Amino acid sequence: MTPLRLIPAAVALLLAAGCATTSQPAGNTGSDSADITFSFWGTNSEAASLKAIAAAFEQANPGTKVTTNWIQADYEQKIQTSIAGGTQSTVMEISNNSLAGFVPSFAEQQVDPAKYVQPNISSALQFEGKYYAMPFAAKPKVMAINVDAFKAAGVPLPSATTPLTLDEFRALAAKLSHGDGKARVFGSSNLWYRGWLTAAGGSYYNADATACTFGDETGVKAAQYVVDLQKERSAPTSTDVQGQDQAQWFAAGRLAMFSDFGPWTVADFAKISKPNWTLVPVPGKGFPMEVDGLAISKKATGKQLETAKKFVEFAGTQQAAQDLLIQGNTALGVPVIAASTATLEKVLPADRNLAAFTTALKTGLVGPSVAREAQISGDAEKGMNSYTPLGTGKDDVAKVLPDLMAKCTAALQK
Amino acid sequence: MNPTIGWIRDLAASWGVPAVLVPLVPFLLLLIALYAVLGLAAYGARRRWPRADKTIAFWMFISPWLIGFAIFTVGPMISSIYVSLTSWDLITPPQFVGFANYTEAFQDPRVGQALKVTLLYGVISVPLQTALAFVVALLLNAELPGMRFFRTIWYLPSLVSGVAQMVLFLWVFNPQYGLANDVLAKVGIEGPGWFNDASWALPTVILMSLWTVGGAMVIYLAGLKDVPPNLYEAAAIDGAGTLRMFWHVTLPQMSPIILFNALTGIIGSLQIFTQGFVANGGPKDSLLFFVYYLYDNAFQNFRMGYASALAWILFVVILALTTVTLRGSAFAVYYETELTTRRRKR
Numbered sequence: 157m158t159p160l161r162l163i164p165a166a167v168a169l170l171l172a173a174g175c176a177t178t179s180q181p182a183g184n185t186g187s188d189s190a191d192i193t194f195s196f197w198g199t200n201s202e203a204a205s206l207k208a209i210a211a212a213f214e215q216a217n218p219g220t221k222v223t224t225n226w227i228q229a230d231y232e233q234k235i236q237t238s239i240a241g242g243t244q245s246t247v248m249e250i251s252n253n254s255l256a257g258f259v260p261s262f263a264e265q266q267v268d269p270a271k272y273v274q275p276n277i278s279s280a281l282q283f284e285g286k287y288y289a290m291p292f293a294a295k296p297k298v299m300a301i302n303v304d305a306f307k308a309a310g311v312p313l314p315s316a317t318t319p320l321t322l323d324e325f326r327a328l329a330a331k332l333s334h335g336d337g338k339a340r341v342f343g344s345s346n347l348w349y350r351g352w353l354t355a356a357g358g359s360y361y362n363a364d365a366t367a368c369t370f371g372d373e374t375g376v377k378a379a380q381y382v383v384d385l386q387k388e389r390s391a392p393t394s395t396d397v398q399g400q401d402q403a404q405w406f407a408a409g410r411l412a413m414f415s416d417f418g419p420w421t422v423a424d425f426a427k428i429s430k431p432n433w434t435l436v437p438v439p440g441k442g443f444p445m446e447v448d449g450l451a452i453s454k455k456a457t458g459k460q461l462e463t464a465k466k467f468v469e470f471a472g473t474q475q476a477a478q479d480l481l482i483q484g485n486t487a488l489g490v491p492v493i494a495a496s497t498a499t500l501e502k503v504l505p506a507d508r509n510l511a512a513f514t515t516a517l518k519t520g521l522v523g524p525s526v527a528r529e530a531q532i533s534g535d536a537e538k539g540m541n542s543y544t545p546l547g548t549g550k551d552d553v554a555k556v557l558p559d560l561m562a563k564c565t566a567a568l569q570k
Numbered sequence: 571m572n573p574t575i576g577w578i579r580d581l582a583a584s585w586g587v588p589a590v591l592v593p594l595v596p597f598l599l600l601l602i603a604l605y606a607v608l609g610l611a612a613y614g615a616r617r618r619w620p621r622a623d624k625t626i627a628f629w630m631f632i633s634p635w636l637i638g639f640a641i642f643t644v645g646p647m648i649s650s651i652y653v654s655l656t657s658w659d660l661i662t663p664p665q666f667v668g669f670a671n672y673t674e675a676f677q678d679p680r681v682g683q684a685l686k687v688t689l690l691y692g693v694i695s696v697p698l699q700t701a702l703a704f705v706v707a708l709l710l711n712a713e714l715p716g717m718r719f720f721r722t723i724w725y726l727p728s729l730v731s732g733v734a735q736m737v738l739f740l741w742v743f744n745p746q747y748g749l750a751n752d753v754l755a756k757v758g759i760e761g762p763g764w765f766n767d768a769s770w771a772l773p774t775v776i777l778m779s780l781w782t783v784g785g786a787m788v789i790y791l792a793g794l795k796d797v798p799p800n801l802y803e804a805a806a807i808d809g810a811g812t813l814r815m816f817w818h819v820t821l822p823q824m825s826p827i828i829l830f831n832a833l834t835g836i837i838g839s840l841q842i843f844t845q846g847f848v849a850n851g852g853p854k855d856s857l858l859f860f861v862y863y864l865y866d867n868a869f870q871n872f873r874m875g876y877a878s879a880l881a882w883i884l885f886v887v888i889l890a891l892t893t894v895t896l897r898g899s900a901f902a903v904y905y906e907t908e909l910t911t912r913r914r915k916r
Contacts, residue, residue: 233869240660531871548766
């Protein structure tokens with residue numbers, strides 16, 4: 157046989173070896189090694205927290221190795237493509253808002269709700285009655301107030317523990333606003349509709365996520381409330397704040413109240429000594445709270461699965477790990493176990509009232525997880541921003557929101 | 571992952587190959603095996619056809635490109651045809667749905683809007699960019715002191731990446747604090763909302779695109795330097811003025827370059843993405859460019875099958891427009907090296 161005749165057979169063999177695919181697990185999952193990989197998003201300081209937790213786990217469990225994979229941008233797109241390619245990490249950080257879409261690739265977990273400060277924390281990471289991620293950090297919102305602005309206007313400070321009503325907030329914002337043009341001081345920062353909807357007692361979806369509810373009576377009232385504050389010039393519009401850093405506005409004294417203050421904002425505000433500021437609860441029923449959890453890849457088996465289970469348990473329930481969520485004066489989130497929740501309070505002097513986070517954590521509202529959340533809420537928000545004064549439009553919210561809600565519900569049920 | 575590749579990687583790791591290089595080992599082995607097979611084929615062919623030495627050498631030398639093209643271009647293209655016939659969220663296995671994605675695309679009003687926005691952008695911006703780049707090249711072709719400085723100034727914006735450009739122009743066109751409205755206010759004009767206004771967003775992006783004509787300008791400049799001076803001398807002897815020289819010498823000589831820039835401009839304009847992405851589609855989908863809508867479906871809505879179908883629709887649109895432009899230009903473009911008789915036949 158001449159070498160030429162062997163060529164087709166050799167090529168076929170080569171292709172068979174190179175192209176054959178099976179349902180075997182990826183290289184970083186399912187092997188008999190105890191080493192695991194861990195993907196997460198975040199800023200430098202957030203990544204520092206998570207790397208510290210991984211290092212603490214390795215120290216507490218000699219012989220294990222956690223290789224961290226810090227994804228700095230487009231986190232969900234990247235884990236989505238890694239799942240498609242079968243190269244996903246053993247453990248992946250996931251927020252309650254995105255959980256539903258990723259459930260098919262996550263392993264079910266055993267979570268003990270009693271270990272967390274309140275039931276919303278664990279239930280946030282449930283989907284159809286099963287847990288798919290171990291909670292490890294919560295991101296409740298509070299409101300920063302410019303103490304100097306209140307004193308200058310002769311207005312008493314709001315309570316450090318009891319939320320203002322929406323009417324009280326509106327009246328305060330009006331009293332604290334003054335000036336014209338680019339030098340105008342606004343009583344409030346730009347109002348985030350989804351947050352104020354929850355504060356007003358409404359919700360984006362109904363409890364079982366079978367319908368959108370942001371265009372109901374409460375939703376329209378909340379939207380009108382936002383629009384009215386903008387019209388009264390007590391709060392800047394989205395055009396006013398385009399390309400602007402509202403934390404810098406606050407530092408420059410252009411905002412008297414900053415209502416969208418999460419744990420990650422602490423570091424920025426820690427640098428502000430003048431004007432004097434403190435934290436109070438968000439008015440009404442507060443803003444929705446995000447809960448972050450650690451999911452385990454469905455492909456993990458054997459020793460890797462055991463290590464992954466130990467790791468998520470360690471990160472989510474052990475004080476040694478939970479305390480590491482706070483690094484210096486930055487916080488990835490508020491620790492979710494009772495023993496650690498107060499850690500954040502100690503980051504800044506007591507008069508800054510970081511204890512407001514602890515209160516917000518205990519009362520925080522968590523919405524249901526929706527499988528196509530990015531698409532469904534993204535389309536609705538594009539509509540709101542395009543057509544109504546919640547964004548750059550001019551149409552009446554009472555007409556636009558119910559239409560968008562109907563489309564949203566149809567998309568949800570599709 | 572393929573079990574053979576997994577096994578090779580494990581083996582390489584156990585032999586002490588550094589972890590960073592482990593993924594390369596199966597690839598390099600595959601290449602070695604492939605070239606062993608190709609070498610064998612070349613050897614056999616050479617023995618059978620001893621006079622085909624040059625042909626065999628040609629195929630061997632071109633093989634690295636051919637292999638790369640097959641693996642990294644043709645392979646994914648074929649794969650995307652299959653994906654376009656499925657419903658796939660990247661997380662669960664793809665489900666074959668036939669032509670359902672294509673049917674949906676033809677009924678999707680946002681596909682219509684995306685095509686409208688993209689084509690409108692192309693129809694307005696490509697002629698504007700082509701004309702501006704050509705005029706600037708003509709001006710910068712003059713031999714005057716300091717001309718190199720001006721050429722550099724015009725070319726520099728082309729080096730700025732798309733996202734940085736968009737962020738910069740979001741500032742320039744900010745309705746409250748932007749430079750554009752500040753300047754307009756100084757002459758008593760109340761500036762528009764630019765990116766915030768549905769009727770102004772697309773014109774703003776078109777205006778912005780003119781900032782980066784430097785790339786095309788450099789190509790025109792190179793073409794202008796290549797126009798034989800004896801043609802101008804002959805025209806001058808015949809009594810032609812500046813305008814006539816431009817019309818009868820410069821323009822015909824530059825026509826292949828104008829066609830090249832127009833074609834690459836058309837293809838580029840149909841693939842515009844960054845501006846739509848940074849502006850999140852713009853108010854009322856006024857910046858819903860086709861590729862941005864495709865991306866939105868693939869990576870925001872988790873609909874890879876539908877996005878692949880959109881990609882193939884865009885491919886057909888680009889192919890059709892390029893073909894029409896090429897065919898339509900046959901009588902308007904002058905090729906110096908082409909025989910007159912062949913041109914007549916066309």
